[in-house]
Amino acid sequence: MPEHIERAAAVKIVLRQRKPTNSVAQNRMLSIIQHDLLTMCATDVAPVVHGLWMPIRESEMTGWDPAVAGRDPIGGYICSACKVEAVYDCNDEFVLSKYCPNCGAKMDNE
Ligand SMILES: [Zn+2]
Numbered sequence: 001m002p003e004h005i006e007r008a009a010a011v012k013i014v015l016r017q018r019k020p021t022n023s024v025a026q027n028r029m030l031s032i033i034q035h036d037l038l039t040m041c042a043t044d045v046a047p048v049v050h051g052l053w054m055p056i057r058e059s060e061m062t063g064w065d066p067a068v069a070g071r072d073p074i075g076g077y078i079c080s081a082c083k084v085e086a087v088y089d090c091n092d093e094f095v096l097s098k099y100c101p102n103c104g105a106k107m108d109n110e
Contacts, residue, residue, distance in 0.1 A: 004045045010037050051081035051105035053096045081105035 014034045018027050058075035059066040066072035077086040077094050082103035086094045098107055 004043070007037060007040070007042065046104075049081050049103065049105040050109045051079050051100060051103075051107055052109040053077040053086055053094075053107055054080050056085075079103060079105055079107075080109065 011034055014030055014037065018030050022030075054077060055074040056076045056078055057066070057072045058064060059069070059072045061075045077096060078084060079086070079100040079102060082100060082105065084100070084102040086096055087101060089095050095101075096107070099105065100107065
């Protein structure tokens, strides 16, 4: 998987290496690297949103009083990022995928 870095951060690191004690050739090379970083083509990169599947009790979904019902099982799961409910598969089981199918959040929070 390709990794991405922030252009401004890379340029800052290069500029930090420029020192009066460097040789002219060293500082020239750093200027060339800086120029190359500033002129490289950029790609669109979206920040990763992290989330988790949060269980929702039936009492929260229906408003039932769990004391009257005598039980309060998990009635569903929602994405912590977008609050949309997880989908069901053809066996009526929740699909707790690694990414939210609605917002794309990566489900790796604890
Ligand atoms: Zn989501």
